Amino acid sequence: MATDDPALSLLAEAPQGGDEPRRDGDRLDDENRLKSDFVRRVRDALDEGERDQVYDLVEPLHPADIADLFELLDADERPRLASAITDLMSADVIAELNDHVREQLVEDLPAEDIAEIAEQLETDDAVAMLEDLDEADQQAVLAELDPEDRAAIESALAYPEESAGRLMSRDFIAVPEHMTVGQLIDYLREDMRLATEFWEVFIVDQRHHPVGSCALSWILRAPRPVALADVMKRDQTLIPVTMDQEEVALRFQKYALISAAVVDEAGRLVGQITVDDVVHIIQEEAGEDALLLSGAGDGDINEPIHLTIRTRLTWLVVNLGTAIIASSVVGLFQGAIARFALLAVLMPIVSGMGGNAGTQTLAVVVRALATNQLTESNTLRMIWREFRIALANGLSLGLLIGLAVATIFGNPLLGAVIGSAMVINNLMAGCAGIAVPVVLDRLKIDPAVSSAVFVTMATDVMGFFSFLGLAVLAGLA
Structure with a gap:
């Protein structure tokens, strides 16, 4: 059917996507993730050296899905996949790759190949690819670039990491x-x-x-x-x-x-x-x-194992030190515990609940600092708010645990002691949960990095000290 309208003519001539069957039905699930069966078929083809089959399997994928495929494969399989689909390794695929995966692949490529990829990328993506290279490798790649691209990338690399200068694109009007x-x-x-x-x-x-x-x-x-x-x-x-x-x-x-x-x-x-x-x-x-906050590093499952071990172990050693400090408080009351062993059974409840309460407050405060919701203008109001929350939670939990202990052990005085200790430690948790990250932020230290260690130490120490101290004062031991 002919038409005089140019727009309608173009529409009539354009291929109709609805007539074309879905090409990714056997590759992606309902949540747009690569199916495990598809990944297994790619692995089998790689193991058998069937490069053409690998290419045919991967070719219909979107660049972002190809990047996901690299992340799902083992480290030793990734270079073989890259070799099998060389002309599919577009700038879009490189830009979508996980940082650790991209770094591994780039390390195996010669400088001229990396330069060729970098010239296809936006400046910010090219910088992300080159910034983790060794200085010598970085200079070798820069030497292969044309002068205009080299100047743009060198200029971006001169800015601090994670700054707008590294992030920005120089392609604008x-x-x-x-x-x-x-x-x-x-x-x-x-x-x-x-x-x-x-x-x-x-x-x-x-x-x-x-x-x-x-x-x-x-x-x-x-x-x-x-x-x-x-x-x-x-x-x-x-x-x-x-x-x-x-x-x-x-x-x-x-x-x-x-x-x-x-x-x-x-x-x-x-x-x-x-x-x-x-x-x-x-x-x-x-x-x-x-x-x-958990000391788990950047949490990337593609991060090299030795880096993950080093990051986690560092914070575990720090936590070990704070645990020793808390245990030394318990040691001050070992005579009382020996005379009334029930104290040893109940004291972890006080410290554990205080730690949980402190973590809640800490998470809220760190988020508020990160999103600029908490500033010098409203710090006092935030402190007063968290104090009231901690007091209300402490009184509620103290009443519950106090009644339970008094009923189960038939000792109202012990119930009053653990209830009072619960209130005190919840107040400590609320105060520490907001004070520690705020102080660190004022000192220009990332509060997310080290706040949890200090808050946990504070609640453990106060939990043990308040419960055992009140028990001694009450004459229970």
Whole structure:
């Protein structure tokens, strides 16, 4: 059927996706994860040296799914997979790879191959690939790059790790404010060297300082003769090039940004950060603090085992030291425990409940600090809030355990002692849970890294001391 409408003609000529059968039904499950049966077939083909079969299995996958496949395979299988699907190893696949997996693969490649991959990547992805290389290997790869790409990557590597300078892309559109909408549209269409993916155009003055921005939707809907200065948005959220990536993510979340200009120390526009970059940061930061609180490192199952052992063992040794301190408090009352052995049975309840309460408060406070909900302006209010919560929880738990102990052991005085100790230790847990991370934050120390150790020590020491001390004072032992 013929039609005079060009748009309808193009639609009629376009292939209809609905007529094409799903190609990933035997590869992905309902939750869009690679099926174990598919991964097993890839493994079997690799073991049998069937490179063509491996290629045929992997070729229909999305680059992100290919990256997932690398992570699911064992370390010794990954280089063989990369060798079998060489021309499928696009920049999109490399950009999606887990950091540890990418580092392993890159280490096995010659410098010229790494340089070829880097030239296909966005600057921030290329930097992520090169930053973990040894200095000598890094310089060898940089020497293989063309001068423009090398200058961009070297400039990014000069910024601190996890900063906006490392994260930003240098592919952006910036034009002077004297342009009209029509001139801008013609410029975007005619200059093939410009960035191909962007959401807004930055307007700059003669010093290359950003003075506004225009969303693409505004540009497309505004009349051609209108000056950009009349339609641009002058209020901008500018990102300093040295800003930590966690703070960048908070800016995007707070102001609902799609993209933002990055400026250097002189206020010149040097790059942009887009929301797709920030999504990865939010995902990383969301789990990072919880893992740091437990001393489990970065929690990546692809991390080399020796690094995981070193990280976890370090904190376990620190915890061993705090446990010894807590046990020394128990040692002060060993005579009382010997005279009334029931104290040894009950005292872990007090310290354990205090530790749980402290962990609850600590998790809330660390999150509040990370998201800028807790600042100097509302610290006192937060302390008063957590004090009231700790008091209410302590009284409730103290009443429950006190009545239970008095009933089970037929000793009301013992019930009163353990109930009072529960209240005291819950108050200690609440105070320590907020005071420790706040103090560490004021000292510019990441509160997620070491707060748990101090809070646990405080609740253990106070739990043992309050229970055993009150027992001695009450004449139970």
